[in-house]
């Protein structure tokens with residue numbers, strides 16, 4: 001970090017009339033893998049004011065450079081690794097790297113995040129983004145060492161696991177401080193559930209498959225340059241306070257890393273292929289047994305760049321490479337297989353080396369076994385498969401990773417596999433939205449806010465948007481008053497008032513539900529552009545009112561870092577612009593109202609009429625047509641005139657701003 005540019009004469013000082021670039025490096029690395037070209041490209045400084053950085057500027061690149069007729073597996077699709085605007089500055093917990101592309105699973109925007117050290121290291125190497133285009137003729141890795149950037153042969157790494165690749169590259173490059181993001185065999189074989197791993201943090205959801213398609217095994221980065229900030233002394237002083245708050249506050253970090261009571265997930269989430277609820281599964285004896293299992297096998301807990309929290313549990317399981325997990329990640333395999341924690345611990349060491357997303361993959365395996373049980377798939381589809389559940393999971397995992405036999409179909413995810421298999425398999429696809437596997441939450445009554453987030457969210461899964469407003473009301477007014485008293489992160493007083501008045505989960509007006517959904521989304525879009533971790537901000541706020549980062553202090557932090565005056569209204573406007581641009585990218589690729597449906601059995605009690613009214617009200621609230629297309633007026637107000645012009649040219653909107661498409665008020669069908 002550079003805290004005083006003037007004191008360091010070797011730093012490049014801009015010439016007369018040239019503006020200093022603060023917080024950002026002002027350069028992207030453009031790599032065309034087909035041509036083997038590498039360019040360092042200066043970016044437009046206006047982009048910070050318009051989109052902040054990270055996810056926001058990546059989405060703009062995708063709009064400008066990937067037209068809707070470009071297929072996800074086309075060499076013209078881009079794969080973009082973005083550091084957040086605040087990476088490499090003193091801001092604690094700013095380390096989330098965003099990876100964007102268009103997904104072959106959904107044909108819509110892919111959006112994924114990984115923690116760790118990769119984004120900050122990239123900034124220190126002198127780049128805000130790596131933009132990959134084209135496809136390498138054979139497996140390669142990228143070596144970015146400050147100004148020296150090379151595309152290198154990676155055929156010796158073919159078939160290697162993710163962390164194994166990281167370790168091998170650090171050795172090969174002779175520097176243990178190199179940060180590596182790598183795919184495993186799943187990415188190499190273009191499995192849709194493939195993830196990109198970086199030191200036990202991983203980005204999945206359509207980006208591992210894109211990296212494999214581009215034949216990039218890994219990206220290794222080492223950077224030693226400074227990052228300039230506009231008002232270093234003030235920012236540094238503020239960050240010291242925030243860091244202390246992170247250390248002291250129980251309202252940030254991943255409590256699931258330390259809390260051994262996991263009754264909520266086990267009693268409320270569905271097991272198997274997201275169908276079976278096991279109410280009463282959790283017990284004190286089980287908790288005690290699992291606690292011992294964890295601490296008997298946990299090496300340590302680790303955190304990310306410039307963050308005092310330690311959210312990742314690092315596990316050593318006999319016969320496996322060490323791996324890390326956080327959040328609900330330890331539960332997914334045993335929940336899908338109806339086993340216990342030891343099975344998750346046992347299989348994760350292999351699945352993570354393969355480079356597979358541990359949220360969707362177990363659901364796909366359980367789906368295959370359900371089809372076998374139902375007679376839709378036959379024994380001959382699984383030649384040589386063991387008879388016990390655990391053995392079957394390993395068998396199918398291996399088939400998927402190598403796209404062998406039935407694994408080749410399953411590697412496309414549940415939505416596509418169900419349609420390829422046919423013969424009634426579609427009925428077992430009951431936990432996807434927009435063709436993507438969702439977290440297997442199964443609750444009784446609809447929470448209107450969550451209905452909207454699941455239906456209209458475009459970052460693929462609910463965890464990417466849930467956050468600032470609690471999921472349920474506290475039982476008594478006194479408890480809610482206590483909550484509201486500490487709620488410094490509330491973006492507006494109206495949210496406090498609404499929470500005080502809220503008594504039953506499903507009873508909240510459409511007007512309030514729309515505004516709360518908007519706020520939940522806002523915080524994620526801002527975090528994903530600044531690079532701040534959601535466990536210190538957006539995601540965490542729902543479980544307590546005093547997160548270190550929120551809408552009331554982020555604008556000031558941005559001002560100190562960039563030298564551009566941001567206020568709440570400006571940051572909110574940027575969120576709307578970025579979010580609308582994601583929608584625009586998806587609308588151009590065919591997204592419409594009929595696609596905006598949470599999984600059918602997500603809640604036990606449904607009311608189609610209310611849900612459709614809610615959706616209509618939300619579209620109106622956002623300034624979208626009844627088909628969910630941003631109107632010309634909305635687009636132009638956000639400075640997205642170029643989007644409205646494109647929509648009119650393509651016949652998506654009329655000159656008067658409405659949409660041409662026939663409206664489908666009740667979008668029952670999934671397609």
Ligand code: SF4
Nearest residue numbers: 303304307311533535
């Ligand atoms: S809060 Fe946890 S997950 Fe987030 S940056 Fe810190 S250590 Fe990483």
